[in-house]
Amino acid sequence: MKQILQSARSGALELVEVPAPTPSEGQVLVQNHYSVVSPGTEKMAMDFARKSLVGKAASRPDLVKQVVRKLQHEGPGPTYRAVTTRLEAPQPLGYATAGVVLAVGPGVEGFAPGDRVACAGAGYANHAELVVVPENLVVHVPRELPLEKAAYATLGAIAMQGVRVADPRLGEVAAVIGLGLIGQLAVQLLRAAGCRVLAIDIAENRVAEALEQGATWGATPGADHEAWMNQATAGHGADIALVTAASESSAPIQLAAELCRMKGRVACVGATAMDLDRRTFYDKELELRMSMSYGPGRYDRRYEELGLDYPISYVRWTENRNLQAFVDLAAAGNIDPAQLDAEVVDFADAEASYEALAKGERKNLAILFRYAEAPDLSRSLDVAKHATGAAAKKSGDVGVAFVGAGNYAKAQLLPAVAKASGVSKQRIVTATGPSALRTSEKFGFASCGTDPQEVFDDASVDLVFVATQHDSHASLASQALRAGKAVWLEKPIGLDRESVRELIAAAHETNGFLSVGYNRRFSPHLETMAKAFEGRREPLALQYTVAAGATPTGTWITDPKTGGGRIVGECCHFIDLAIALVGALPVSVHARALGRDPELDDSIVANIGFEDGSVATLQYLANASTDLPKERFEASSQRTTVQCDNFRSTRTIGGKSFKTVNQNKGQQEAVLAVLEACRAGAPSPFTLAELAANSETTFAILESIRTGVAIDLRARLAEYAL
Numbered sequence: 234m235k236q237i238l239q240s241a242r243s244g245a246l247e248l249v250e251v252p253a254p255t256p257s258e259g260q261v262l263v264q265n266h267y268s269v270v271s272p273g274t275e276k277m278a279m280d281f282a283r284k285s286l287v288g289k290a291a292s293r294p295d296l297v298k299q300v301v302r303k304l305q306h307e308g309p310g311p312t313y314r315a316v317t318t319r320l321e322a323p324q325p326l327g328y329a330t331a332g333v334v335l336a337v338g339p340g341v342e343g344f345a346p347g348d349r350v351a352c353a354g355a356g357y358a359n360h361a362e363l364v365v366v367p368e369n370l371v372v373h374v375p376r377e378l379p380l381e382k383a384a385y386a387t388l389g390a391i392a393m394q395g396v397r398v399a400d401p402r403l404g405e406v407a408a409v410i411g412l413g414l415i416g417q418l419a420v421q422l423l424r425a426a427g428c429r430v431l432a433i434d435i436a437e438n439r440v441a442e443a444l445e446q447g448a449t450w451g452a453t454p455g456a457d458h459e460a461w462m463n464q465a466t467a468g469h470g471a472d473i474a475l476v477t478a479a480s481e482s483s484a485p486i487q488l489a490a491e492l493c494r495m496k497g498r499v500a501c502v503g504a505t506a507m508d509l510d511r512r513t514f515y516d517k518e519l520e521l522r523m524s525m526s527y528g529p530g531r532y533d534r535r536y537e538e539l540g541l542d543y544p545i546s547y548v549r550w551t552e553n554r555n556l557q558a559f560v561d562l563a564a565a566g567n568i569d570p571a572q573l574d575a576e577v578v579d580f581a582d583a584e585a586s587y588e589a590l591a592k593g594e595r596k597n598l599a600i601l602f603r604y605a606e607a608p609d610l611s612r613s614l615d616v617a618k619h620a621t622g623a624a625a626k627k628s629g630d631v632g633v634a635f636v637g638a639g640n641y642a643k644a645q646l647l648p649a650v651a652k653a654s655g656v657s658k659q660r661i662v663t664a665t666g667p668s669a670l671r672t673s674e675k676f677g678f679a680s681c682g683t684d685p686q687e688v689f690d691d692a693s694v695d696l697v698f699v700a701t702q703h704d705s706h707a708s709l710a711s712q713a714l715r716a717g718k719a720v721w722l723e724k725p726i727g728l729d730r731e732s733v734r735e736l737i738a739a740a741h742e743t744n745g746f747l748s749v750g751y752n753r754r755f756s757p758h759l760e761t762m763a764k765a766f767e768g769r770r771e772p773l774a775l776q777y778t779v780a781a782g783a784t785p786t787g788t789w790i791t792d793p794k795t796g797g798g799r800i801v802g803e804c805c806h807f808i809d810l811a812i813a814l815v816g817a818l819p820v821s822v823h824a825r826a827l828g829r830d831p832e833l834d835d836s837i838v839a840n841i842g843f844e845d846g847s848v849a850t851l852q853y854l855a856n857a858s859t860d861l862p863k864e865r866f867e868a869s870s871q872r873t874t875v876q877c878d879n880f881r882s883t884r885t886i887g888g889k890s891f892k893t894v895n896q897n898k899g900q901q902e903a904v905l906a907v908l909e910a911c912r913a914g915a916p917s918p919f920t921l922a923e924l925a926a927n928s929e930t931t932f933a934i935l936e937s938i939r940t941g942v943a944i945d946l947r948a949r950l951a952e953y954a955l
Contacts (some may be wrong), residue, residue, distance in 0.1 A: 234250070234251060234252075234253045234361060234362040234363045234608040234609050234610070234665060235248055235249065235250055235251075235279075235361065235362050235580065235581075235608070236248070236249060236251050236325065236358045236360065236361035236664065236666065236668070237249075237325075237326055237359075237361070237580075237583045237584070237587070237906070238323040238324065238325060238326070238440030238667050238671075239323070239791075239932060240323070241322060241323075241324050243293055243404075245878075246583075246584050246588065247584065248580075248581070248583050248584050249665050249667070249670065250614065250672045251361075251538045251614065251669070252373060252608070252611065252612050252613055252662070252666040252669055252670070252681060252682045252683045253363050253608070253609065253610050253611060253666065254363060254364065254365040254683055255365070255664075255681065255683045255684055256336055256338035256341075256365045257338050257339075257365070257664065258338050258339045258340045259335055259338060259339075259340050259341060259346050259367055259368050259539065259540045259623075260336065260337070260338040260341070260361065260366060260367055261335065261336075261337050261338070261341060261365065261366050261368055261371050261391045261540070262336040262337065262338075262364075262365050262373070263330070263332045263334055263335065263350060263362065263363070263364050263366060263477040264332045264333050264334075264335050264362065264363055264367075264368065264604075264608060265331070265332040265362060265363065265364060265602075265604045265660055266331060266332045266333065266381075266384075266605075267331050267380050267381045267383075267384040267391075267600055267601055267603060267604065267702055268327050268328065268329060268330040268331075268359075268360050268384055268386055268580075268601075268602045268606055268638070269327075269329040269333070269384045269575075269600070269601055269602075270327065270360070270587075270590070270599060270601075271328075271329070271388060271390060271414050271415075271594070271599065272413070272414070272587070272590055272597070272598070272599065272600070272602035273849055274328075275326060275327070275340045275587075275590070277897065279353045280952045288474050289671030291771060293327075294875045295746075296736060296887060298935070300878060304669055305516070305912065307881075307895065308881065308894055308895035308896050308897035309894070309895065310894070310896075311895055311896055314731050315669075322482055322640075322643075322668070322671070323362070323459075323667040323668065323670075324613050324673045325356060325359040325360075325392075325665075325667060326359060326360050327355075327358060327359045327360035327361075327586075328353060328354055328355040328356075328358050328387055329352075329353060329365060329384060329385065329386065329387035329388055329700065330351070330352045330357055330359070330360075330361070330384055331349075331350065331352070331353075331374060331380040331381070331383040331384035332349075332364075332380065333347065333348065333349055333350070334346050334347060334349075335363070335610075338365075339893050340540070340613070341368050343368060343371075344371060344373075344485035344700065345609050346517070346762055348614070349373070349375050349376070349380060349383070350369070350371050350372060350373060350374055350383075351372050351383040351386035351387070351556060351560055351910070352364060352366040352370060352371050352387075353370045353371075353386065353387040353390065353527060353552070354366060354367070354370040354387075354537065355365075358370065358387065360580070360583060360605055362580070362605070362608035362609075363608055363610070365616075366475065367538050367540065368536055368540050369450045369530065369536055369539060369540050369542065369552075369553050370455050370552075370553070370556075370735075372386065372553060372556045372557040372560060373557070373560075373859075374506075374560050374564075375561065375564040377564050378560060378563055378564035380666055380916075381571075381601060382563050382569070382570045382578070383417070383469040383560050383563070383648075384601065385401070385559075385563075385570040385599075386556045386560050387556070387558050388414055388415060388418060388599075389418050389556075389560075389563070389568070389570070390527040390528060390552060390555040390556045390558075391415055391524075391526055391527055391554045391557035391627075392415045392416075392418035392419040392422055392477070393418075393422055393528075393558065393559055394477065394483075394502075394504070394524050394525070394526065394527055394528040394555055395415070395419060395475055395477065395491075395502035395524040396423060396426065396500075396524070396549070396550075397524075397702065398421055398500045398502075398522045398524040399437075399473040399474075399475050399500035399522065399524075399527070399549055400473070400497055400498065401426050401427075401428045401472070401473055401662065401918060403426070403427040403428075404427060404429075405428050405429075405472035405473060406428065406429050406431070406432070406465060406471045406472050406473075407423045407428045407429070407430050407449060407471060407472065407473045407474070408431040408433060408471040408473070408474040408475070408489065408492045408493075409423065409431070409432050409443070409448070409474075409475045409477060409878065410428075410433045410434075410454075410474060410475070410476050410477065410478055410488055410489055410492075411433075411434060411476060411477040411478025411479070411480075411485060411505075412433070412434035412436070412439035412440065412442065412477075413433055413477065413479070413598065414444050414502065414598050414599050415477045415490055415787045416432075416443070416475075416477035416478070416503075416848065417439075417442060417446060417573055417598060418436070418568070418570070418573075419475055419477055419570070420432055420443050420446050420447060420448050420559070420954045421446050421447060421503070421568040422568060422667055423560065423875060423896060424446075424447035424448075425473075425567045425568055429449040429450075429465070430443075430447065430448040430449055430450070431448070431449065431450045431451070431452065431454075431461065431465070431471065431492070432448035432450070432911060433451070433452050433453065433454060433456075434453065434454075435453060435454060435476075435487070435731055436930040437453060439598075440453065440845070441931055442574055442598075445572065446572050446573075448463075448652060450465060450629065452609055452863075454484065456483075458488075458491070460478055460494060460823065462492070466494065468828075469494040470492055470493050470494035470495075470497060471494060471497060472493075472494060472498070472501070473493070473497060473500065474488075474489035474492050474493050474497065474498070474499050474500070474867055475489075475500050475502060476499065476500065476501045476502060476504045476505060476605045477502045477902045479503045479504045479747075479873060480503070480504075480505045480506060480760070481505075481506055481797075482505075482506055483505070483507060483508040483509065485503070485505050486499065486501060486505055486506075486507055486509065487509075487510055488518070488828060489511065490509075490510065490513040490519055491515055493517060493519055494515065494517070495517050495518065495521070496518050496519070496520075496575050497517065497519055497558055498519070498520045498522060498783075498863065499519055499520065499521050499522065499845070500523075501521070501522070501523050501524065502524045505716070507887075509521070511810045513920045517878065520601040521629065521861060522527065526552070526735055527552035527555055527556065528550055528551055528552040528554070528555040529542060529548050529550065529551045530551045530553065531551065531552050532551040533787070534787050534788070534789065534792070535792075536552075536791075537552075538552070538876055539551040539792075539794075539795075539918075548906065550921050552739065558786070560567040563607065564708065568709055573599055574597050574598040574599070575597055575598060575599040575600065575601050576597045576599075576600055576601065576605055576627055577601045578600055578603065578604055579602075579605075580602045580603060580604045580605070581605075583602060583715065586600050586903050595654055596863055597602060606753060610657050611812055612679050612682050612683045612687070613681070613682035613683075613684065613687055614666075614669075614670065614680060614682065615679070615680050615681060616670060616673045616674055616678070616679070616680060619783060625657075625822045626657035626659070626693050627657065629655060629912065630655050630656060630657040631655060631656055631657065631695050631696055631911045632657045632659045632691075632693045632694045632695040632696070633650055633656055633657065633658055633659060633695070633697075633698065634659045634660040634661070634662070634678075634688045634691065634694040634697050634698070634707055634753075634809045635647070635660070635661045635662065635663075635665075635672075635678075635686055635693070635697075635698045635700060635909075636685045636694075636697060636698070636701060636713075637662075637663060637698075637699060637700035637701030637723075638661050638663050638672045638698070638700060638704075639666060639670070639700060639744060641700075641723070641733060642670060642698070642700040642723075645674045645900040646700060646721075646750075646900070646904060647901075648676075648700060648899045649900055649904035649905070650676070650698075650904060650908075651676055651677070652862055652901065653723055653905055653908050654887070655908070655912055656677040656908060658676065658677050658679065658694070659679050659680065659691060659693050659694050660678060660680050660681065660687065660688050660694065661673045661676075661678045661680075661681045661682075662672075662677065662680065662681070662682045662683060662685050662687065662688055663681075663682065663683065664683065665683070666683055667682075669683060671681060671778075673687070677733045685709060685712070686712075686809075688718075688833075689712055689713055689716040689718065690714075690716070690887075694718060694811040695718065695719055695720045695911060696720070696721060696746075696827050696907070696908070696911050697718045697719070697721070697777070698715040698722050698723075698952075699713065699721065699723060700723045701723075701803055702789055702795055702796065703725055703790075703795065703796045703797050704794060704795045704796070704797075705730075706722055706723065706724075706725065706727060706728075706729055707726060707727035707732035707733065707735060707736040708732070708733075710722045710726070710736055710747065711735055711739040712735050713761075714736075714739045714740055714743050714745035714747065715739055715743060717743070718745075719745070719746035719747075719911050720740075720745065720746065720747050720748065721748050721749075721750065721869065721904075722748070722750065723749070723750040724749055724750050724802070724803075724805050725797060725805050725928065726749055726796040726805075726927075726928055726943060727802050727803050727928060728793075728794075728801060729932070730928075730929070730932060733925065733928045733929075734875055734952075734953070736954070737921050737925050739919060740921055741915075741955065746882065746910070746911060746916070746917050747919070747921065747923060747924065748907045748917045748918060748919055749809075749919055749924060750807035750858070750900075750903070750908075751805070751806060751810075751903075751919070751927075752903040753806055753807075753813075753880075753898055753899055753900055753907060754755075754809060754810055754813035754814075754853050754898040754899065754903075754918075755814075755903040755918075756880055756898050756899075757817075757891070757893070757897060757899070757900035757902070757903040757929065758877050758880045758881075758883040758891065758893070758897065758898055759810060759814065759877075761875075761883045761891045762814065762875045762877060762883060762916055762925070763813075763867060765868075765873055765875045765885050765888075766814075766868065766870055766873065766875075768806065768868050768872075769869070769871060771812065771814050771870050771871050772843075772845060772846035772847040772848065772870065773814065773843075773845075773847040773848075773850055773868055773870045774869045774870065775811055775814065775815070775847065775848070775850070775866065775867070775868045776849070776852075776853045776866060776867045776868075776870065777807050777810070777811065777847075777849060777850070777852065777864070777865075777866040778854065778857075778858070778861075778864070778865045778866070779801065779803075779804075779851075779852065779853045779863065779864050780854055780857040780858065780861040780862065780863055780864075780865075781803070781835075781836075781853055781854060781855050781857075781863075782855065783855055784799070784831070784832065784833060784834055784835045784855045784861075784916050786832065789801060791832065791835075791870045798831065799835050799853070800835060800836065800837060800853065800931060800935060801928075801931045801932070802853065802932055803853075804839075804853055804931055804934065805927050805928065805930075805931050807853075807864075807866075808841065808849075808851070808927050808930050808931065809923070809927050810866070811841065811843075811849040812926065812927060814868060815843045815845065815847045815849070816845075816846045817843045817844040817847065817924060817926075818843065818844055818926045818946075818950065819841045819842065819843055819844075819849075819921065819930045819946055820842055820843060820844050820945070820946050820947050821841070821842035821943055821944065821945055821946060822839060822840070822841055822842075822930055822933035822934055822944045822946065823839070823840045823937055823942075823943040823944070824837055824838065824840070824933075824934040824935075824937040824938050825838055825839075825937075825938060826838035826888065826938045827854070827856065827938060828855070828856070834856055835853070836853065836854045836855045836856050836857075837851075837852075837853050837934065837938065838850070838852050838853075838938070839851045839852075839853075839934045840850070842883045847870075856864055862878045863879055863880035864877075864879055864880065865878050865879065873885065873886075875887040876886040879896055880896045880897050880898045880899075881893055881894075881895070881896050881897075889895055903918075908917055920955075921953070921955050922950070922953070922955045925953045925955065926946065926950055929946055929948065929949050929950060933946060933949075
């Protein structure tokens with residue numbers, strides 16, 4: 234299928250052929266018939282992408298601070314890789330489409346193939362022949378409404394939410410400031426709500442268009458508003474003012490305040506500066522209200538991606554209900570998107586349309602892309618002829634494929650594979666076609682796709698890297714093992730005991746090769762520490778402090794069902810380091826949580842006992858100072874103590890130090906070790922007993938926190954019969 238992509242580094246646009254997407258749980262696969270380009274929003278994104286790195290930095294000082302902090306803690310190498318990975322990710326464009334459902338993912342009940350729908354959401358409802366969209370961002374389109382009108386539903390929902398926030402009443406006077414696409418739709422909605430509307434814009438032709446769409450009065454910002462106020466409102470002023478302008482100046486919102494009556498309402502929808510004049514708002518006791526995009530549910534991952542609706546009795550107008558209300562009003566003829574100044578363009582000409590927009594040559598309110606009727610539905614694409622370094626598999630090569638290639642895989646795993654010899658890079662499969670294509674091209678893989686089964690069925694693939702979201706780790710790794718593949722599985726190996734047991738059973742029954750991305754045991758810093766304790770006969774005391782940073786919110790990582798939370802998803806790294814350093818399995822766990830709400834503070838302290846009497850104390854802290862090294866650990870035994878700071882400096886107290894310019898957590902060494910083991914037919918660097926014990930330890934930490942008692946792991950580990 235074809236999709237328009239933008240380079241985040243240069244802003245260059247390209248209409249490319251990418252693999253068709255596969256609907257996941259809760260998603261709907263839609264063949265687009267139309268999609269709407271909102272010139273204001275999308276030109277803003279294009280302009281940002283086309284800025285120099287200095288220009289980007291000046292626009293986003295918050296991101297610059299993150300880069301500086303990463304540089305201080307991890308060094309120039311990891312920082313450079315992280316930044317370039319972000320800049321090289323292909324950026325999909327668009328967020329408003331309409332089309333026909335082709336298929337639905339598991340759990341979708343409200344839609345079926347053949348349904349006519351409108352779709353919303355940046356990153357989902359893209360300018361592409363095919364899109365997969367979460368169910369809560371899809372609405373039914375009545376038969377009487379043409380799809381070219383339904384494609385405006387997203388823009389209509391934005392305008393509708395702004396109108397709802399302003400709370401217009403029948404017969405009130407409303408001012409709309411800024412007559413772009415959202416402003417023009419707001420004029421129609423306010424008229425449908427029984428309001429008289431003053432339409433204001435710096436462009437007189439936009440004012441004329443608004444009058445044609447039902448505005449009662451029209452004016453430019455510099456007009457004599459006092460005369461209008463006296464004539465239209467007996468000198469009192471507008472009841473409400475809706476600011477839909479995009480401006481780096483506060484003039485639009487100041488004008489809104491001046492136009493409103495005493496105790497009037499100002500609702501802000503557009504991206505405008507807000508240096509408010511207190512006296513105007515104070516003297517009139519005005520209300521300032523902010524509108525958040527399509528409505529309640531926006532930016533809430535649980536609503537948008539997981540499909541958890543808000544009860545209608547408590548939240549009448551969610552973003553989905555706003556979308557549906559707009560298409561229903563359009564179907565009934567109460568509003569008419571066809572009145573808008575839009576140009577219909579074949580999607581094949583999308584690049585030229587965007588370039589004209591970037592140059593300021595296209596003045597329409599909107600561009601409506603029209604799609605061909607028969608897109609390519611293939612979920613796999615041969616990219617060898619375009620990829621750098623792609624070559625046929627030679628005897629003795631390890632055929633490698635990736636299932637999942639997010640930021641970590643692109644910054645760490647794939648560069649490590651690229652540096653290795655004797656590797657044949659076969660396939661990359663990701664959730665989205667653009668990511669699969671660009672990643673395959675960059676790292677020299679022969680093909681890309683969106684269906685993991687094609688990797689498992691490929692006889693040329695020997696080793697599969699599974700680097701997807703956590704909830705799919707165990708099932709994908711089990712499928713790969715049962716297909717006869719060696720597996721590198723990113724942590725964690727499972728989110729619950731059942732999935733871990735199934736995976737370990739798959740590896741045991743197939744005598745398969747299962748390695749996990751616990752890279753710290755391969756770090757030269759850990760090797761330095763381990764040498765200090767060679768021949769140790771006494772227990773080891775290990776203290777590991779992780780300054781994890783504030784618990785992230787609104788992300789899949791902390792979602793118990795998808796990411797498992799940071800204790801399961803991240804602490805396994807530190808537990809594996811302890812297992813490798815001690816050289817024995819954990820047998821007991823006693824843990825306490827420092828916070829009472831793990832979604833706000835997931836800080837914990839855990840004592841982990843080992844078979845040989847060693848004890849590891851793990852402090853995983855969301856509440857620590859951000860100036861601390863991210864990871865610091867210290868081991869003591871037999872009057873020897875070794876300390877490591879952030880995998881950049883390791884020193885034996887009273888002895889030598891080992892330092893590296895960049896943080897080295899062993900990613901490169903781990904990948905090379907696994908590749909060499911696969912090539913030589915050697916066993917995995919990890920035993921199944923170690924992997925099972927690690928996961929059971931993370932589960933025991935959570936159980937100990939819940940129950941307040943120490944957990945004995947020996948009986949649980951015995952159940953694996955390894």
